[in-house]
Amino acid sequence: MSFNNFLNKLKTKANDLKTEALKYKNKDFLNASMAGSALIAMADGNISSEEKQKMIKFIESHDALSIFTTSEVIKAFQDFVSQIEFDKDIGEAKAYQALGKMKSNAEASRLLIRMIIAIAASDGNFDDTEKKVAIKIAKELAINPSEFELE
DSSP, X not given: OOHHHHHHHHHHHHHHHHHXXXXXXXXXXXXXXXXXXXXXXXXXXXXXXXHHHHHHHHHHHOTTTTTSOHHHHHHHHHHHHHHHHHOHHHHHHHHHXXXXXXXXXXXXXXXXXXXXXXXXXXXXXXXXXXXXXXXXXXXXXXOOGGGGTOO
């Protein structure tokens, strides 16, 4: 093995390690994003393809989350949806718990609110039921809902 090959392998391993470290660091944000997405998408009783597509586009375009594969994102989303469908109270409690981990990060919390509003509005209708969920999420994140014209 030449020195250049050794150096290239070393760089590749360092990049892989960095990606894994970033995933670990951003796992709470991914879970909070998917929890909020599941709550808002299920608010009106129907998860539209527009809502799913908006969520995926948000994840792909966000630097902190673009390190996750689409299948990882979908699995996290489906896990929250499944928990809510299986037992609404416990599933929602777990989703709000995941969201609560972002409470101390005002910037991330505001980004989450913007994301869930965009997801809710993606099907062309941001109804009162979705608005109530958005308000509850904002309060869970210690964000004033009126900041986003929700109240």
